[in-house]
Amino acid sequence: MTVADASSPVFLYEDDPDLPGWKLWQFRDATRYNAFLEPLHVRVEGDVxxxxxxxxxxxxxxxxxxxxxxxxxxxxxxxxxAVRGFGILGAVGAVTLDLSAQFVGGGAIGVPLEARIELLRETGRLLFLRGLVVQDAMPTVASFTATLRKSSPPAGMA
Structure with a gap:
């Protein structure tokens, strides 16, 4: 993918034909930081x-x-x-207010790394989340908590 034009959504979020039951989530602009981590796959199972x-x-x-x-x-x-998968964020984005992480073990290269994230609470403007990063080679690589602040809708969208 290349730089997205202004008329298309910023993120691609669609069924992944190679992984049934998973969504492909990636930035349309491959020159941004997210491309360093992508492709990302999302699957919501209950509250996780x-x-x-x-x-x-x-x-x-x-x-x-x-x-x-x-x-x-x-x-x-x-x-x-994750919050896109939960159906919370669409056209209106968010910013990270805080992210606290505890490293538990090393993650292996070439083995899928998975963040399992729960939404603890949503208020009018804030999202409180916690998660674990796990991997087959190391059951728990890290744990983390975070707070996101939802962005204000652009004028005329409120």
Missing amino acids: ARVRMMPRHAHSNLRDAVHGGALLGFMDVALFA
């Missing part, structure tokens, strides 16, 4: 949104594990994919 990425060599540290910065970036981006 599962967001997956495949860590590549570019996500590794010198120990050949997933770099902590790549994990933090994945957590942050996965929050937005």
Whole structure:
């Protein structure tokens, strides 16, 4: 994908033909940060949104594990994919107010990394979430909590 034109939605969110039951979620503008982590896949199961990425060599540290910065970036981006999966955010976006992470173990390169995210509470403007990053090779890679602030709708959309 290349830079999206102004008339198309910012994100692609559609059924993934290669992974039945999963949605493909990615930025239409491949020059943005998200492209470093994509493609991302989303599946909502009850109160939990599962967001997956495949860590590549570019996500590794010198120990050949997933770099902590790549994990933090994945957590942050996965929050937005999750709330889209929950049907909360559409045309109106949000911003991250805080993200607290606890690293538990190293993530392996080449093994799907999954964030399992729960919405703890939604208020008029805020979303409170928590999650775990898991992987087959390491059951818990990290845990995290976050608060997102919903953006104000553009004038005329309220």
